[in-house]
Amino acid sequence: MENDLLGKLDIEILKQLATEQLVEIIIEEGEIIEKLKVSRDLVRIRLWKALLGSILKKTENKQQENQEENQIPKRKLGGQAGIGEKRERSLVE
Template structure:
């Protein structure tokens, strides 16, 4: 009976240590989550794609305008 009580005490001690470690990990994750939520105010990376799409559209419009203007003939 004494041995069982000693084994249970050791198991409880191990489990208590594991709980303490897990609580520390939870706190780290909460801090990490809070930092991520602070970063959310920044513009998403999708805006970069929109800018490049706009540049491509501008280039296409410039090409169309160049095609519409008459080209000069060679020579004098």
């Protein structure tokens, strides 16, 4: 109806309007509110999808890093190679 005038309406003007006009204004406002609720919900869904997508990417990157670390051969425990053999020989002699 008169969406431009709705923002400018004050109490005195609303009192002068007929009941039918007031009902039309209320119905239009209700429709606008419903549209805003739907758009708000869509925005929330998009934000959650974006957030979950970034979290999934981070976990995938961590898994790839862990796989790369597992492929690198690690040093054996026990210090320098061959020292244990020398120590054993000296104890035997």
